[in-house]
Amino acid sequence: MRVLVIHQNFPRQFRHVAKAWSERPGWQVVGMGRDTAPGLPELEKTGRLTLIRYKPHRQVHPNQHHYLRRMEDAVLHGQAVARVLLKLKARGFTPDVILAHPGWGETLNAKDVFPNTRLVHYAEWFYNAPAEGNGLDPHWQGADIGFDPEFPVSFDDRALIRAWNALNLLNLDNCDAAISPTHWQKAQHPKAYLDKITVAHEGIDTENLGPDPHAAIKLSSGTVLKAGDPVITYVARNLEPYRGFHQFMRALPAIQKEHKTCHTVIVGRYDVSYGRKPEGAKNWREKMLQEVGSELDPTRTHFLGKVPYEAYKRVLQVSKRHPRNEIPH
Incomplete structure (x- = not known):
């Protein structure tokens, strides 16, 4: 089994699953993260995991419309990752599955490089704003904005997060399956994509975490x-x-x-x-x-x-x- 795990700050949420997979006989695990990602040095030193780094070739244009700055940044991340994936493919590496956090745009072109590879996304979040005109208090309906009346919601706020969701919608459409850690996070996503999303909690390391009366x-x-x-x-x-x-x-x-x-x-x-x-x-x-x-x-x-x-x-x-x-x- 060949598994490619992508996170701009690798390993982040994938630390434990990447470690577990690297210990399985016959499994090849490749991690991918930005040039600033901490990686998993303890696994890299033993050869159980290979980490490949990428870096966008430039910053977002300073004059970019502020609604689109996040999308341009995502395209730059996706382009940088695609270039790395093309090199991997040329060297004969084709993953059976890609597990990725797509929130920074890394997998925008993953299916273009590996069309037959199963792509699984970590569906952590979908932005929402409070609805208006339905008779409910608009201050308390938003998950991202409008959660506190101290910070009123402007039209610009609504327009901004609607543009931000363009990336999330592309990610939902591109993936073969997705995972959310909680039912509440899953419920933030559009109904049209809920069948794609499985709820799987990240788990708690109970052997490492717990009370210590001597702490x-x-x-x-x-x-x-x-x-x-x-x-x-x-x-x-x-x-x-x-x-x-x-x-x-x-x-x-x-x-x-x-x-x-x-x-x-x-x-x-x-x-x-x-x-x-x-x-x-x-x-x-x-x-x-x-x-x-x-x-x-x-x-x-x-x-x-x-x-x-x-x-x-x-x-x-x-x-x-x-x-x-x-x-x-």
């Missing part, structure tokens, strides 16, 4: 927090309203006032993955500290930024209370 973290201030201490945690890739960061920060002064000894540990980059950057501040951390910082006890409020995986795991093992901000299942 502890040492903060830059010298404070040591241990499992069992009154520790509140908030973790996200980026600290932004899309992940409820603004609500968490506004609740924190009351929590600290009520509980005089609790510590709060906040993990995440100070950037934006989804939505807009704030006005009047470099990032949402700075914006929320402008709003509520004077009400917080700085000796009990700890921003760690981005941390290594093992440190992230210890933070959660130390945590006494952790608000959910992930996509609901």
